[in-house]
Amino acid sequence: MDTFSLNTLSVGHSAQVAQVCAAAAMRRRLMDIGLIPGAQVTCVAKSPSGDPAAYLICGAVIALRSADAAEIQVQPSPAAELQPALA
Template identity: 35%
Template sequence: MAETKGLRQLAKGDRAIVRSIKASGEMGRRIRDMGLVPGSEILVVGRAPLKDPVALRLKNFTLTLRNNEADHITVEPVAPGEQPEEA
C-alpha cells in the first residue's frame, strides 16, 4: 500500500482514494452519507481563498467539506496518469 495522508494535505488537482474515516458519531455518519467511504476516488477541484472549505469531485458530483471535516479522512494519493488501485 502507498503512503497515506490527511485529506486536508491535498492540493488542487490532486486525486486520491479514501482509505479511512476516523470520525465517529454524527460527523462520521454524515461524512459517509455524502459518499466519502473507503475505496471512493476523489479529485480536489478547488479551495476557498482562506483554504476552507475544500471542493471535491466524486461519483459525478461536487462536494464541499470544511477543514474540520476533512481532518477525519485519510487518503492515498494517486499519481497523475496512474490508475487507482481498488480497495
C-alpha cells in the first residue's frame, strides 16, 4: 500500500501508522505516546504557520513539528470511514 509522511496529512483526516523512522530517542518517545505501527492518527489542528500540527493519538492530542512528523510514514486508514470526523 502507498505510504506517505504524516506531515502531509491535512486537518480532519485520519491515517494508520506504517513505520516510525525517527532517530532512536525520538522514536521511543513517539512509541511511548502510542505511535506504533498500526495505530490510528488524526490530524486535528495546524498552528497559524502550519508547523507544528496537532494529532489525535490514543485519545490524546499531541503537537509535533513538521520535521518530526515527516519521519513517520502512514498509510490510508482501513477504518477511516468508522472514525468520526473530528475536525
